[in-house]
Amino acid sequence: MDREQKTTLVKELVEELKDAEAIFAVDYRGISVPQAAELRSGLRDADARFRVVKNRLTLRAADEAGTESLKEYLEGPTALAFVKGDAALAAKTLFRLGSEWELLAYKGGLMDGEALDPDSFQAIARLPGREQLNAQFAGIVASPITGLVRGLGSMVQGLALQLGQIAEQGLVSGEPPQEEAPKAESDPDPEPSASPEETSEEAAPEGESAEPAQPAQTGEGDQDLGEEPAADESPGGTEDAGEGDEQTSEDSDDEKEEGS
Numbered sequence: 001m002d003r004e005q006k007t008t009l010v011k012e013l014v015e016e017l018k019d020a021e022a023i024f025a026v027d028y029r030g031i032s033v034p035q036a037a038e039l040r041s042g043l044r045d046a047d048a049r050f051r052v053v054k055n056r057l058t059l060r061a062a063d064e065a066g067t068e069s070l071k072e073y074l075e076g077p078t079a080l081a082f083v084k085g086d087a088a089l090a091a092k093t094l095f096r097l098g099s100e101w102e103l104l105a106y107k108g109g110l111m112d113g114e115a116l117d118p119d120s121f122q123a124i125a126r127l128p129g130r131e132q133l134n135a136q137f138a139g140i141v142a143s144p145i146t147g148l149v150r151g152l153g154s155m156v157q158g159l160a161l162q163l164g165q166i167a168e169q170g171l172v173s174g175e176p177p178q179e180e181a182p183k184a185e186s187d188p189d190p191e192p193s194a195s196p197e198e199t200s201e202e203a204a205p206e207g208e209s210a211e212p213a214q215p216a217q218t219g220e221g222d223q224d225l226g227e228e229p230a231a232d233e234s235p236g237g238t239e240d241a242g243e244g245d246e247q248t249s250e251d252s253d254d255e256k257e258e259g260s
Helices: 003-019 033-044 055-065 068-073 087-101 118-125 130-168 196-203 237-259
Strands: 022-027 048-052 079-083 105-111 114-116
Touching: 003 055, 003 079, 022 068, 022 087, 033 048, 033 087, 055 068, 068 105, 079 087, 087 105, 087 118, 105 118, 114 118
Parallel strands: none
Antiparallel strands: 022 079, 022 105, 048 079, 105 114
């Protein structure tokens, strides 16, 4: 590599160091070409780039970019992951593949301009990715809003019910409340008809008790004084009288004979 190529490479490193939100330095010894390709593919999802460069050129770029704290990690075979997107997803990819392959030992790095030690790197690697965090954050923010909307909805519904009841009473429209029609009273039971005795008692003047009328008897004792019994107009009336006279004369003759 000639001097011009080295100069161009240093300028690229300077730009990447300045634009990166996080920089992870790892030991790439023992990594194969297929493994390196898999690692680059995984980091691409986090908008990160994995580069292996000479430490001498990286030291020059670190001085120009103002990231001098990286210089202490630039010893031995060192590769840099420049993260512009999801730093947690990039750290997760490096940590997962390095654990599987038992490679990619983390040396150190920077995040938001601050030094990032191995313990902090592992803590970040165990965090959910940015998309998952955004979804969780959206759920947390939406939860009270959803509760507020439900509460307002129930309040509006209750208010509508109350206004409906008030409107039925005529307090909103100005019309008098509609009174319910009185229920038709059932006719009283008819009084029992008065008995003949009660009727006669009511007809009688005050102070006198009304006696029930007794049927007229046809006997002779019930006839009025001074009235003569009606003559028997039957044809056999005279004959009965003659027979009675004859019995009387015969009885007198019998009494004379007994006396003599």
